[in-house]
Amino acid sequence: MSAQSDAHSLAELQRDFQRHVMHGHDRIVDAVDGSAAVPATLRLSIYSEAYRLRLTDALASTLPRLQQLLGEEQFAAVASEYIELCPSSHPSIRWFGDQLPALLTKLFPDQxxxxxxxxxxxxxxxxxxxxxxxxxxxxxxxxxxxxxxxxxxxxxxxxxxxxxxxxxxxxxxxxxxxxxxxxxxxxxxxxxxxxxxxxxxxxxxxxxxxxxxxxxxxxxxxxxxxxxxxxxxxxxxxxxxxxxxxxxxxxxxxxxxxxxxx
Amino acid sequence: MPKSSPHPSLGFGLGVRPIHYDALLGERKGSVGWLEALTENYLLPGGKPLHYLERLRTEYPIVLHGVSLSIGSTDPLNETYLREVKALADRVEPAWISDHLCWTGVDGVNLHDLMPLPFTEPTLNHVVSRIAAVQERLGRRLVLENVSSYVNFSRSDLTEWEFLREIAERADCHLLLDVNNVYVSSVNHNFDPMTYLRGIPVERVQQFHLAGHRNMGDYLIDTHDEPVCEAVWELFHAAVERFGPVSTMIERDDNIPELDVLLAELARARDITTSAQKSKSAA
Structure with a gap:
């Protein structure tokens, strides 16, 4: 393979992996080795679950009182929707959540x-x-x-x-x-x-x-x-x-x- | 950049966490040999985090440890991030800067997780050229850490340790050997962790990480929320026998105990280092 197609191939792999982590797309599954005890889908789910947990924790860390007021369950549901709509692009997770007030306005117009x-x-x-x-x-x-x-x-x-x-x-x-x-x-x-x-x-x-x-x-x-x-x-x-x-x-x-x- | 030996050992350190700031500057001042600060937590305009980091660096050697370099990503290098890291390094004067041998996102997204790479020749070429660019931007040699992983890509035709060795030698960078990550991956991918250690060139290893993980039965997850387990201590003993006394520290990111609890754990790392060196010189 040429260097260009190699890079493209790595890029495609990473894109497929990311789509799985973020949206559950399953094209990456075939590129991953599984075992009888731990199949490929279970292995991949470790990443997608950790992704959501980490970002939810980050929101809770910046917005602890909002989490208290909403309760953990409802906060997690809001966080999940936010993670879907506004993926992080900043190197520091500290800045994840800046668009959350706009989402809350939309989700809870009466509150x-x-x-x-x-x-x-x-x-x-x-x-x-x-x-x-x-x-x-x-x-x-x-x-x-x-x-x-x-x-x-x-x-x-x-x-x-x-x-x-x-x-x-x-x-x-x-x-x-x-x-x-x-x-x-x-x-x-x-x-x-x-x-x-x-x-x-x-x-x-x-x-x-x-x-x-x-x-x-x-x-x-x-x-x-x-x-x-x-x-x-x-x-x-x-x-x-x-x-x-x-x-x-x-x-x-x-x-x-x-x-x-x- | 001339080829150089790893930094001499700083001894035994800890990952610095805000709840320990006061103890490290007060009643437990001098209780560790050095501190590792998470780079991204200090890429801030000002306030308490930077204030404490400035004070800590007058008492301890500091190492910066990043999570967002994304050295293996196929996105372009984030030049803004690199400038910010350089500016922080100019301010803090760390003994070295480390990050992970992984990627953290593509298409401008940061997944804030350490994603695995396929261990192939094309990946090697890609990562080695990016390390060269980063080392040039930062004006110093990078130290890269092996990550815990849960998947292996079918296309990989090198082992992880072969990949790591090739990266270090071709890019002329140093390695942060996370002993817990070696163990976690050895269970998850069913390889012998001793073979892994033997595959890593001694002269490239500049730092050890120790940490806890969670046992899920059929696999392990790298969680940094528990004490270092016995199997990892054993592997650490073997690592010291092979690599000698290397700057060693414990990472704890969740369920963080009092500083004294971590200091007791660190004392065990010190004891094991002493004993491993003795058994090595006796051999």
């Missing part, structure tokens, strides 16, 4: 908190191993000259995420993580903003008031202190705004969300 919880746990995981950056101390604000304040901008830690949650999924997550009975899952009439970030090695989260949520959107988009004050005018009296803005900034610095001031 939107399931997709919400999956998206929430995915975001928590992203903060856990997201990029590192050195937070600035409060002295960085003290060092700014008064005339520089209006044009001052702030760089946020790369793990900072703001999520508009349409259900009480973060409260479900919080209770389940603390091994407490979760509240009744509910869909919200108005979305609630939540903040996720990492403080050194500790993943943190808290709910956001509408003014802080709007303030964060402006400032994470590169807005200046002056723009921060402008947006806060939508919620507060003009004379209270500078103190409100300073208070928010101080909180973000104390919570180690600010990594640069310029």
């Amino acid at each position: 939107p908190w399931l997709a919400g919880l999956a998206a929430w746990e995915w975001a928590i995981a992203a903060a856990f191993d997201g990029a590192d950056a050195q937070a600035v101390g409060i002295e960085a604000l003290a060092a700014v000259a008064p005339e520089q304040w209006p044009s001052l901008t702030f760089q946020f830690h790369p793990t900072v995420q703001v999520l508009a949650m349409h259900t009480n999924a973060p409260l479900l997550f919080k209770a389940l993580s603390a091994d407490e009975p979760p509240p009744e899952p509910v869909a919200l009439e108005q979305p609630q903003s939540w903040l996720i970030w990492r403080e050194q090695l500790k993943t943190q989260y808290r709910s956001l008031s509408p003014d802080e949520s709007a303030a964060l959107a402006v400032m994470r988009g590169g807005g200046s202190f002056e723009m921060l004050c402008d947006v806060l005018c939508n919620w507060h009296d003009a004379e209270a705004v500078p103190a409100q803005a300073a208070g928010l900034l101080k909180r973000w610095v104390v919570e180690q969300m600010i990594v640069g001031v310029s």
